[in-house]
Amino acid sequence: MEIFELFKDKLGDKVKTNEPLARYTTLKIGGPAEYFYVASTTSEVLKAVSTAKTAKIRFLILGGGSNVVISDRGIKGLVVRNESRNIAVVKRIGKVAKGKMNVSQALVEVDAGVLMNQLVRFTCDEGLSGLERHLGLPGTVGGALYMNSKWTKPPTYVGDVVSTAKVLDREGNMKIVDKKYFDFAYDQSILQKTHETVLSVIFLLTVADKKSLWETAQSSMEYRKATQPMGVSTAGCTFRNIPLSDALRLATPNNTTSAGFLVDQVGLKNFQIGQAKFSDKHANFILNLGGATASQVKGLIDEAKKRVLEKFQVNIEPEIVLLGEFK
Numbered sequence: 001m002e003i004f005e006l007f008k009d010k011l012g013d014k015v016k017t018n019e020p021l022a023r024y025t026t027l028k029i030g031g032p033a034e035y036f037y038v039a040s041t042t043s044e045v046l047k048a049v050s051t052a053k054t055a056k057i058r059f060l061i062l063g064g065g066s067n068v069v070i071s072d073r074g075i076k077g078l079v080v081r082n083e084s085r086n087i088a089v090v091k092r093i094g095k096v097a098k099g100k101m102n103v104s105q106a107l108v109e110v111d112a113g114v115l116m117n118q119l120v121r122f123t124c125d126e127g128l129s130g131l132e133r134h135l136g137l138p139g140t141v142g143g144a145l146y147m148n149s150k151w152t153k154p155p156t157y158v159g160d161v162v163s164t165a166k167v168l169d170r171e172g173n174m175k176i177v178d179k180k181y182f183d184f185a186y187d188q189s190i191l192q193k194t195h196e197t198v199l200s201v202i203f204l205l206t207v208a209d210k211k212s213l214w215e216t217a218q219s220s221m222e223y224r225k226a227t228q229p230m231g232v233s234t235a236g237c238t239f240r241n242i243p244l245s246d247a248l249r250l251a252t253p254n255n256t257t258s259a260g261f262l263v264d265q266v267g268l269k270n271f272q273i274g275q276a277k278f279s280d281k282h283a284n285f286i287l288n289l290g291g292a293t294a295s296q297v298k299g300l301i302d303e304a305k306k307r308v309l310e311k312f313q314v315n316i317e318p319e320i321v322l323l324g325e326f327k
């Protein structure tokens with residue numbers, strides 16, 4: 001049986017071949033996926049992965065596509081866009097005192113395809129604290145664990161409130177792992193090495209006042225609007241911030257570790273290759289002005305790396321994930 005027929009047989013008519021991926025990314029760039037499937041449930045994710053293994057072809061999980069640059073040549077193998085969207089409060093934790101239950105914490109279980117923004121809204125409405133600063137974070141829970149996505153004012157990471165997660169290893173074995181397993185740090189999780197698939201996550205959250213949760217969430221959103229380009233095609237921050245030791249050596253203003261500051265200092269704010277450009281509002285954001293290609297974006301990345309290395313002797317590393325083949 002041909003591979004496409006095998007996929008159709010196992011996954012139904014939702015499977016596509018040669019599907020352009022640009023529309024599934026916030027940067028609006030990317031060539032076609034050889035095979036493409038939207039999984040609406042975790043069991044569909046599992047079915048897709050197991051079929052790819054049977055067919056002996058590579059697979060890649062895409063969440064919201066908000067942290068990726070997909071090659072103009074596209075992606076070989078199967079791309080699974082994860083749209084599994086279940087959220088539930090599975091346990092409330094507290095003590096009984098004077099015949100009354102005082103709930104202090106709760107466990108919230110979510111599919112990896114849940115949008116972070118929906119999860120934040122849900123937890124604020126439930127009066128549960130731990131994720132409120134991430135209001136406005138694009139993408140899914142799975143993508144947020146992959147990069148340990150963060151808010152910087154003050155530093156807060158999605159990984160901080162992970163309790164456990166259900167993960168599928170590359171051999172197709174499912175396991176339950178705890179927060180320690182992920183080895184979370186700034187822009188880092190074990191998933192970047194193991195390329196395992198997150199299926200679902202349980203977050204441990206603390207009971208708090210709904211009104212103050214929403215105030216905190218909205219203040220993050222306001223800061224986001226004031227500092228980031230809005231309503232544009234972008235993949236967020238291009239580079240990871242630099243280590244504090246480098247910031248101290250360079251005596252950056254207020255010891256800032258911002259990679260955007262260095263990109264600005266080497267004259268690249270507003271710099272453009274083709275239709276791809278470093279934003280004039282936030283120099284760490286690359287914008288697609290319309291019709292930009294992945295190789296133009298890669299050109300900007302390479303130029304910034306080269307200039308920053310020459311001027312500051314610092315090797316800035318991309319935060320955005322380059323997928324597929326690049327020269």
Ligand SMILES: Cc1cc2nc3c(=O)[nH]c(=O)nc-3n(C[C@H](O)[C@H](O)[C@H](O)COP(=O)(O)OP(=O)(O)OC[C@H]3O[C@@H](n4cnc5c(N)ncnc54)[C@H](O)[C@@H]3O)c2cc1C
Binds near residue numbers: 060061062140147196
């Ligand atoms: C306007 C804008 C603002 C942003 N602001 C922030 C910000 O404040 N803080 C921040 O940290 N980031 C920010 N980002 C970057 C991005 O939104 C985050 O990194 C986000 O968490 C990525 O999630 P995603 O679902 O879109 O991942 P994708 O872009 O779809 O994928 C990223 C990587 O995660 C992997 N992945 C996705 N799902 C899974 C899964 N279930 N299991 C295993 N691996 C998986 C993919 O294979 C890929 O390698 C911003 C981006 C934009 C466009």
